[in-house]
Amino acid sequence: MIRHRSLRLAVTLTATVMTLLLASGAMFVARGADPIKIGFGMALTGGLSANGKPALLALQIWKDDVNKKGGLLGRPVELVYYDDQTNPATIPGIYTKLLEVDKVDLVISGYGTNLIAPLLPIAMERKLTLIGMFGLANNEKYQYPGYFQIQPAGPDPQTSTAIGFFELALRQNPKPQTVAIVGADAEYPQNALVGARELIKKAGLKTVYDRTYPPSTVDYTPIVRAIKATNPDIVFIASYPPDTVGMLRAAHEVALQPKIMGGGMVGLQFTSVMTSMGPMLNGIVNYDFWAPEPTMMAIPGVKEFLKEYQARAEKAGVDPLGYYLPPYSYAVGQVLAQAVTATKGLDQAKLADYMRGTEFDTVIGKVKFGKNGEWAKGRTLMVQYQKIQGTSIDQFRGPGKKVVLYPDELKSGSIVYPYSAALK
Amino acid sequence: MFSWDLLANAVVAGLLLGGFYAAVSLGVGLIFGLLDIANIAQPAFVILGAYAAYVMNNSFGFDPILTGLLFTPVFYLLGAAVYRVYYSSFERRGEESLRGLVFFFGILFIMEVSLSMTFGVDYRLVQTAYTSRSIEFGGVGIAFRYLVPCVVGVAMTLALHLFLARTFYGRAIMAVSQDRLALRLMGANPVQIKTIAFGVGIAAASLAGALLISIAPVIPSTDRDYIGRMFAITVLGGMGSIGGTLVAAVVLGVAESLMSTFFGPSWSLAVSFGILLLALAVRPAGLFGR
Numbered sequence: 001m002i003r004h005r006s007l008r009l010a011v012t013l014t015a016t017v018m019t020l021l022l023a024s025g026a027m028f029v030a031r032g033a034d035p036i037k038i039g040f041g042m043a044l045t046g047g048l049s050a051n052g053k054p055a056l057l058a059l060q061i062w063k064d065d066v067n068k069k070g071g072l073l074g075r076p077v078e079l080v081y082y083d084d085q086t087n088p089a090t091i092p093g094i095y096t097k098l099l100e101v102d103k104v105d106l107v108i109s110g111y112g113t114n115l116i117a118p119l120l121p122i123a124m125e126r127k128l129t130l131i132g133m134f135g136l137a138n139n140e141k142y143q144y145p146g147y148f149q150i151q152p153a154g155p156d157p158q159t160s161t162a163i164g165f166f167e168l169a170l171r172q173n174p175k176p177q178t179v180a181i182v183g184a185d186a187e188y189p190q191n192a193l194v195g196a197r198e199l200i201k202k203a204g205l206k207t208v209y210d211r212t213y214p215p216s217t218v219d220y221t222p223i224v225r226a227i228k229a230t231n232p233d234i235v236f237i238a239s240y241p242p243d244t245v246g247m248l249r250a251a252h253e254v255a256l257q258p259k260i261m262g263g264g265m266v267g268l269q270f271t272s273v274m275t276s277m278g279p280m281l282n283g284i285v286n287y288d289f290w291a292p293e294p295t296m297m298a299i300p301g302v303k304e305f306l307k308e309y310q311a312r313a314e315k316a317g318v319d320p321l322g323y324y325l326p327p328y329s330y331a332v333g334q335v336l337a338q339a340v341t342a343t344k345g346l347d348q349a350k351l352a353d354y355m356r357g358t359e360f361d362t363v364i365g366k367v368k369f370g371k372n373g374e375w376a377k378g379r380t381l382m383v384q385y386q387k388i389q390g391t392s393i394d395q396f397r398g399p400g401k402k403v404v405l406y407p408d409e410l411k412s413g414s415i416v417y418p419y420s421a422a423l424k
Numbered sequence: 425m426f427s428w429d430l431l432a433n434a435v436v437a438g439l440l441l442g443g444f445y446a447a448v449s450l451g452v453g454l455i456f457g458l459l460d461i462a463n464i465a466q467p468a469f470v471i472l473g474a475y476a477a478y479v480m481n482n483s484f485g486f487d488p489i490l491t492g493l494l495f496t497p498v499f500y501l502l503g504a505a506v507y508r509v510y511y512s513s514f515e516r517r518g519e520e521s522l523r524g525l526v527f528f529f530g531i532l533f534i535m536e537v538s539l540s541m542t543f544g545v546d547y548r549l550v551q552t553a554y555t556s557r558s559i560e561f562g563g564v565g566i567a568f569r570y571l572v573p574c575v576v577g578v579a580m581t582l583a584l585h586l587f588l589a590r591t592f593y594g595r596a597i598m599a600v601s602q603d604r605l606a607l608r609l610m611g612a613n614p615v616q617i618k619t620i621a622f623g624v625g626i627a628a629a630s631l632a633g634a635l636l637i638s639i640a641p642v643i644p645s646t647d648r649d650y651i652g653r654m655f656a657i658t659v660l661g662g663m664g665s666i667g668g669t670l671v672a673a674v675v676l677g678v679a680e681s682l683m684s685t686f687f688g689p690s691w692s693l694a695v696s697f698g699i700l701l702l703a704l705a706v707r708p709a710g711l712f713g714r
Contacts, residue, residue, distance in 0.1 A: 213690060218441060253556075272548065
């Protein structure tokens with residue numbers, strides 16, 4: 001009788017334990033199916049949306065690629081994002097909602113310096129690990145150890161846009177002596193101009209024009225004419241897309257032909273601007289982050305990514321080539337994925353520690369973060385537009401039109417100097 | 425850095441810019457200046473006109489100004505419809521002041537988002553045979569990119585002035601802006617007259633948008649750059665004075681150009697709006713206001 005009761009007790013206990021185990025197993029399954037949520041605001045409307053939307057598409061491609069391979073830590077990845085309208089005032093609200101209501105596991109920034117600026121203090125307050133998407137010198141003042149920047153500006157971001165431009169200019173013969181610098185009254189151009197002034201001082205060049213203009217300027221002819229009156233050898237321009245187009249058109253209208261021109265013009269990297277400006281681009285030496293040159297396309301994984309991006313870009317109504325920001329946006333996802341996988345969790349401090357000490361393999365090449373979360377070694381390209389004829393998009397798909405001149409290890413051709421020689 | 429050459433070039437560039445500003449501001453001059461309707465959405469209609477010019481240029485090779493002209497009837501009907509909604513929802517109930525303003529803000533944002541969804545957010549611009557050409561007279565360079573919009577802007581001002589001064593409907597619009605009740609007593613329907621005026625104001629945006637995209641690239645949110653200028657020009661010219669709009673546009677254009685050339689472009693907008701404040705302090709009704 002006792003044996004029988006013991007047996008019944010044992011069976012009951014076993015059944016209970018099994019039930020509990022199964023239940024907990026079911027919980028593990030349910031937990032395993034919970035997505036890892038990555039939250040961000042992105043400029044889907046407003047002035048920076050021409051870059052914000054391609055950045056989003058690249059992240060979506062990354063998410064799809066990761067999920068096809070089983071997700072992260074066995075969990076699918078989900079992107080939770082809101083349109084920041086290119087308005088920094090929306091950032092605190094968006095990220096509070098992401099963290100408090102949507103309960104995202106990880107955050108990344110939206111596109112652009114101005115949108116990262118209000119996010120960084122939030123990340124610091126909450127001790128979040130944050131990857132910034134193309135912000136220039138955002139962490140210079142804060143020096144927050146949990147911040148990382150995917151833009152390859154390097155340890156001295158303020159001079160990063162201009163350094164290649166001035167190094168190239170100073171290598172030419174005859175060596176230029178005078179310089180005009182001009183830029184928009186906005187955060188990025190101001191930072192770039194500060195860097196340019198520093199380099200000009202170091203190089204001992206004579207500044208003959210140093211002015212800024214409001215971003216809403218309509219007619220750039222008077223500005224360009226005033227620059228021409230100073231007869232500079234070098235013209236360094238730090239501008240956003242509408243002013244880039246305005247300055248370039250005005251330069252052609254008033255026949256401004258210094259020995260070298262360009263530097264920090266945002267917009268020339270966009271397909272719509274390239275195809276609209278056509279031969280007006282010839283001779284301009286400008287910063288870039290990507291070019292379809294053999295030295296860049298040799299990086300593993302980038303061809304496959306760009307093929308997928310270009311296949312989806314038209315439907316998404318975004319830049320059809322995606323040679324500027326999208327590979328970097330995809331790399332943001334790759335860095336996060338490698339860090340999460342290696343640390344086997346979502347602990348913010350562990351992720352930051354890992355990111356500080358690791359070299360990442362991405363579609364943009366090897367990424368190693370250094371001082372203030374910037375790239376340990378800068379890799380801002382200086383390209384020159386050469387032999388552009390007409391406005392066909394196809395000429396920009398392959399090499400030879402946007403020749404990489406700097407840095408030397410990625411160089412794919414030689415500079416045409418002076419500027420006037422490239423116009424012939 | 426001063427030279428007579430630079431001065432002459434700056435003044436000419438300012439005059440050309442002023443002509444373009446006049447084209448962009450005429451709609452506001454008519455709708456806000458004469459009808460007293462704070463149509464904040466006017467710059468969005470200008471951007472809509474710019475996209476119409478872009479599509480026709482990109483798809484069929486149409487000249488942007490020709491497109492601007494062809495689309496004026498469409499924009500007129502659109503404007504008339506918008507006014508009817510505004511009238512029945514707000515003006516008729518006497519709620520036009522604040523709620524009406526919100527209505528037009530709403531239209532502005534809806535149009536901006538619709539354009540974003542339809543065309544994406546890339547910068548769009550058109551190239552025409554004349555946009556990259558320029559001529560020079562005695563050291564003064566004239567870019568066709570600004571000359572053509574200036575000529576069209578002056579022509580639009582003249583046409584609108586003649587319409588208001590010489591035609592029955594034009595005089596009725598002037599009358600409705602002055603005394604709505606008197607107009608009603610004379611047997612005319614103020615709502616119909618205002619519908620026509622609003623439609624004409626929006627039709628002007630079709631051409632203004634075509635001129636804008638000939639000068640500079642646009643994205644759906646470009647409208648925000650123009651709101652301040654358009655209303656400033658209308659107020660400076662004198663509410664309801666079409667000729668005043670042209671003069672004010674030229675004053676702002678020349679001031680911007682001179683500042684950009686000689687004193688630093690950063691000051692150009694501040695000085696333009698300083699002129700507006702100064703002019704209003706001396707003549708509160710604007711340069712040609714009654």
